Amino acid sequence: MEKVIIIRYAEIHLKGKNRGYFEHVFSVNLERALKGLRHELHRTSGRYLLAKFDESRTDEILSRLSRVFGVHSYSVGLCTGNSMDEIYEAALAVAPAAGTFKVVTHRADKKYSMTSMEISSEIGGRLLKDRKGLKVDVHTPQHTVYLDVRENGTALAFSAFEHGAGGMPVGSSGKGLLLISGGIDSPVAGYLMAKRGMSVEFLHFHSYPYTNDSAKEKVKELAKLLSGYTLTGKLITLNVAHIQEEIHRRCAPELNVTLLRRFMFRLAEKIAEDRSAKCLITGESLGQVASQTIEGITSSNAVVSLPVLRPLIGFDKEEIIGIAKKIGTFETSVLPFEDCCTVFLPEFPATRPKLSFIEEEEGKLDVPALLEEALSSREEFLIS
Amino acid sequence: MIYLDNAATTKPDNAALCRAIEFARENFFNPSALYGGGICVQGEIEKARKFLLSRIAGEEFGLIFTSGGTEADNQAVFCGARRGNAVTTAGEHAAVYQSFTELKNRGVKPRFARLNRDGSVDGDDLLSLVDGETGLVSVVHVNNETGAVNDILSLAKRVKEKNPRCLFHSDGVQAFGKIPFRLSKEIDLYSVSAHKIGGLKGTGALFRRKTLALLPLILGGGQEKGLRSGTENVLGILCFAYAAEKKFSSLERDAARLETLKEWIFSALDGQIFTRISPEGGSPYLLTVSARGLRGEILQRLLEARGVIVGTGSACSSKKPFSRVIEACGYEKEVLGGVLRLSFCPETTEEEAHFAAKALNECARELSERVR
Structure with missing residues (x-):
């Protein structure tokens, strides 16, 4: 009898001919998530079995598994031989001490000498006899003992399902570049895209000397937290201070943010091309701030040809905060360090800027030179 | 430094x-x-x-x-x-x-x-x-x-x-x-x-x-x-x-020397930019000024790049941008944002004070030019 963790995957089983590819990415991700922790990972039909792990570190393993996308659910259980006595011994070990219960058996080995119903009734009967505090209730039991008779002469016993992170294995849906600010929203946007299987790299705009290194450290910390889900992480930073100064000096103040965002999108596209990312990802939510109106979005989209994914577009702030808390980025996001948006913030930003006016104001700037200068400030950090 | x-x-x-x-x-x-x-x-x-x-x-x-x-x-x-x-x-x-x-x-x-x-x-x-x-x-x-x-x-x-x-x-x-x-x-x-x-x-x-x-x-x-x-x-x-x-052992001697040094620094600061917050007759170890209309923490970073470390009056927070204490002194926003605190120790030398005062003036002028 051996302690194991049973890992079931989510949508992958819906895949057809390319299912093997998804399974491959999934198992690579599981290995990556468990790096540094002793274990053996075995694929069985429709699930993975984690064995030979350090039992004193079970909680750490489970916590890491809970962040791997593609995991539907997982259970800590026992793996044993498929004789009735062995199965019973395992069932006894996972069964509750008292209360109502039922036994549910799944039998992958259809040649097994007993049917699922027969196994359930036999094991249930023995449990009732040996454990006086137990009572059977097949409709609304307090506890369920699950038995799974496998084809390879083994059987599994467990008593609970933990929900996994769901989604698709990271890396199975291409790569995107997340514009990460240090606020609450962008990490959540990155999380949601990773959940759908996208690898995510991070781009942060700072504004030294108007912003400080603490802001950059905060973004590194956020990227690190997200890398628990995205599994890899590269953070690239660019300095846009001079762009902000030039906009401030030469253009209509109400367009400060609109114009800066157009610069950010252009820079992001250049970085995305360089990093072979197929799209930009932002944390924009419609109408949340002045620049996140449909006019603002139109004006930023106009300067790039890559698709811009905005997974939070229909989310309320409260919903976003809920996810940020769940994934553990909220506390870091609300640390009070300014990101580059707040220093040159105009008193009355334009909420519905006309593209013709924007282009006219932008015409006062040497856009290519400013982009070049910002790109030359590039710094890269490997997040792990 | x-x-x-x-x-x-x-x-x-x-x-x-x-x-x-x-x-x-x-x-x-x-x-x-x-x-x-x-x-x-x-x-x-x-x-x-x-x-x-x-x-x-x-x-x-x-x-x-x-x-x-x-x-x-x-x-x-x-x-x-x-x-x-x-x-x-x-x-x-x-x-x-x-x-x-x-x-x-x-x-x-x-x-x-x-x-x-x-x-x-x-x-x-x-x-x-x-x-x-x-x-x-x-x-x-x-x-x-x-x-x-x-x-x-x-x-x-x-x-x-x-x-x-x-x-x-x-x-x-x-x-x-x-x-x-x-x-x-x-x-x-x-x-x-x-x-x-x-x-x-x-x-x-x-x-x-x-x-x-x-x-x-x-x-x-x-x-x-x-x-x-x-x-x-x-x-x-x-x-x-x-x-x-x-x-x-040298408390009174140090205090007297730093009092002179502090007053010298203030006199060397550009009066067009810097407003004095510290009182005359206050602690000789501390001189607080404000670069009116500028942001203290940005100046602090420019000064750091020149090897001069000073304190600011503002907490690094966008939600609470000003010092509670200096606000309670009754200063207006323009002054509150630009607060810098220079504080000394007996080892602070006259040369350091000269260099710092010059750097303060230059950084403040550079910043006002950049955000003009």
């Missing part, structure tokens, strides 16, 4: 640190132990205590070693203010200010006295808040943001005339080892910190009138006569006393 943020912390005094390490490495015993080694360590701690006491207090005072100024302030406030109301100033360090804010959850009503424009407390306002129900009055000795010196001896006397049963505490973190004074009979509690005068972080002390029935904040093995449990921070305590020896 020219380090002008000595009010935040000072570089540890090397001789003091080496001496303390040498002792603590050899005499690693628990000071509470009853064998020779423990007694020896306890003896050295008592010597340190006696020395620190002797510098500013008479025999009627005792001293509790704490984990720093903040703990000393917390103990004074929470053990001093038990009922009725407690009075302090709007110019306190957060260690006192936040403790007073917490008092209302413990059934004591906090009252905050107004500040004068230089950061000192409005004495008449303070006195008007004291009544028969006041259990504790706490007034910072040297305001850590402006350098204004409160005349705590006279304030304590006036408070005691109005309510003799009320306790008087002062946060002396920026005064101890820097400006000459002695505790008077009207003062009951006085907090100090080691790392502002060349000691280590994590060590402080609370001076207390011996007849005072003070309560402990931390319970345990009964160290410090039961008033502060926890095995003594031997290294920190000894380093504190050794560093204080040096500071007190």
Whole structure:
């Protein structure tokens, strides 16, 4: 009898001919998530079995598994031989001490000498006899003992399902570049895209000397937290201070943010091309701030040809905060360090800027030179 | 690097640190132990205590070693203010200010006295808040943001005339080892910190009138006569006393020299840009100015790039951009945003002051040009 963790995957089983590819990415991700922790990972039909792990570190393993996308659910259980006595011994070990219960058996080995119903009734009967505090209730039991008779002469016993992170294995849906600010929203946007299987790299705009290194450290910390889900992480930073100064000096103040965002999108596209990312990802939510109106979005989209994914577009702030808390980025996001948006913030930003006016104001700037200068400030950090 | 943020912390005094390490490495015993080694360590701690006491207090005072100024302030406030109301100033360090804010959850009503424009407390306002129900009055000795010196001896006397049963505490973190004074009979509690005068972080002390029935904040093995449990921070305590020896030996000479240096720096600053916040006659260790219309923390970063480290008056927070204390002095937004605090130590040289003043002027001009 051996302690194991049973890992079931989510949508992958819906895949057809390319299912093997998804399974491959999934198992690579599981290995990556468990790096540094002793274990053996075995694929069985429709699930993975984690064995030979350090039992004193079970909680750490489970916590890491809970962040791997593609995991539907997982259970800590026992793996044993498929004789009735062995199965019973395992069932006894996972069964509750008292209360109502039922036994549910799944039998992958259809040649097994007993049917699922027969196994359930036999094991249930023995449990009732040996454990006086137990009572059977097949409709609304307090506890369920699950038995799974496998084809390879083994059987599994467990008593609970933990929900996994769901989604698709990271890396199975291409790569995107997340514009990460240090606020609450962008990490959540990155999380949601990773959940759908996208690898995510991070781009942060700072504004030294108007912003400080603490802001950059905060973004590194956020990227690190997200890398628990995205599994890899590269953070690239660019300095846009001079762009902000030039906009401030030469253009209509109400367009400060609109114009800066157009610069950010252009820079992001250049970085995305360089990093072979197929799209930009932002944390924009419609109408949340002045620049996140449909006019603002139109004006930023106009300067790039890559698709811009905005997974939070229909989310309320409260919903976003809920996810940020769940994934553990909220506390870091609300640390009070300014990101580059707040220093040159105009008193009355334009909420519905006309593209013709924007282009006219932008015409006062040497856009290519400013982009070049910002790109030359590039710094890269490997997040792990 | 020219380090002008000595009010935040000072570089540890090397001789003091080496001496303390040498002792603590050899005499690693628990000071509470009853064998020779423990007694020896306890003896050295008592010597340190006696020395620190002797510098500013008479025999009627005792001293509790704490984990720093903040703990000393917390103990004074929470053990001093038990009922009725407690009075302090709007110019306190957060260690006192936040403790007073917490008092209302413990059934004591906090009252905050107004500040004068230089950061000192409005004495008449303070006195008007004291009544028969006041259990504790706490007034910072040297305001850590402006350098204004409160005349705590006279304030304590006036408070005691109005309510003799009320306790008087002062946060002396920026005064101890820097400006000459002695505790008077009207003062009951006085907090100090080691790392502002060349000691280590994590060590402080609370001076207390011996007849005072003070309560402990931390319970345990009964160290410090039961008033502060926890095995003594031997290294920190000894380093504190050794560093204080040096500071007190030249206290008046240093203060006089730094007063001249401080005034020189101010005179060298571009009057078109910089407004003075620190009062004349304030602590010689501290000069607070504001680069009107500019942002202090941005200037701080430009100065750092030139190798000059200064403090700012603003917390690094976009939600609370201004210093609570300087705001309470009554300054307008334009001034509040540009606050810079230069703070010195006896090792600060005239050359450093020259370089820093020049850098301040140049950085401020550069920044006003960039954000024009």
